[in-house]
Amino acid sequence: MSSVVDKVWATLEHLTDPEIPVVTLRELGILRDVRETAEGIEVVITPTYSGCPAMGQIEDDVRASLEQAGIAARVITQLAPAWTTDWMSDEAKEKLRAYGIAPPHRSCGGGGGGGGDVSVLKFVRRQPTEPVACPQCGSTHTVVTSEFGSTACKALYKCLDCQEPFDYFKPY
Numbered sequence: 001m002s003s004v005v006d007k008v009w010a011t012l013e014h015l016t017d018p019e020i021p022v023v024t025l026r027e028l029g030i031l032r033d034v035r036e037t038a039e040g041i042e043v044v045i046t047p048t049y050s051g052c053p054a055m056g057q058i059e060d061d062v063r064a065s066l067e068q069a070g071i072a073a074r075v076i077t078q079l080a081p082a083w084t085t086d087w088m089s090d091e092a093k094e095k096l097r098a099y100g101i102a103p104p105h106r107s108c109g110g111g112g113g114g115g116g117d118v119s120v121l122k123f124v125r126r127q128p129t130e131p132v133a134c135p136q137c138g139s140t141h142t143v144v145t146s147e148f149g150s151t152a153c154k155a156l157y158k159c160l161d162c163q164e165p166f167d168y169f170k171p172y
């Protein structure tokens, strides 16, 4: 383990998703890797939803943090394998729930592991197969009110028990 690599991880540890300030990029699985190459340090990030406008900001945040820490590193955006909500840590999901966003279910079948032919352009939105639980009261008595919530990555739901609207982070 290189100490520079450790330093980079430590520097980026606190970066959070611009839209979800409670979860870190590492917990979301966006921050993939920090590696030392012949050409220097490389930081690998994988965008979440390809349509997410937040990605540009994430890259800027990573660059700015590295600069501030005086670390020269290249930021590499890696598109394959495509990011999936399955990469989110359980801790991140728990934080989402506490923040009032219903965390994604595991994406059903197909994705991941297959290797090779992952098309990042294939933009399949899966409907949740299990009921989405209200992050406020835990009730599964919920309905979708809009396929697009505050961002394209989320759907807007409403809890029929506590009447609270909430975002559901769509599995992807």
Ligand SMILES: [Zn+2]
Binding pocket: 134, 135, 136, 137, 138, 139, 159, 160, 161, 162, 163, 164
């Ligand atoms: Zn509720």
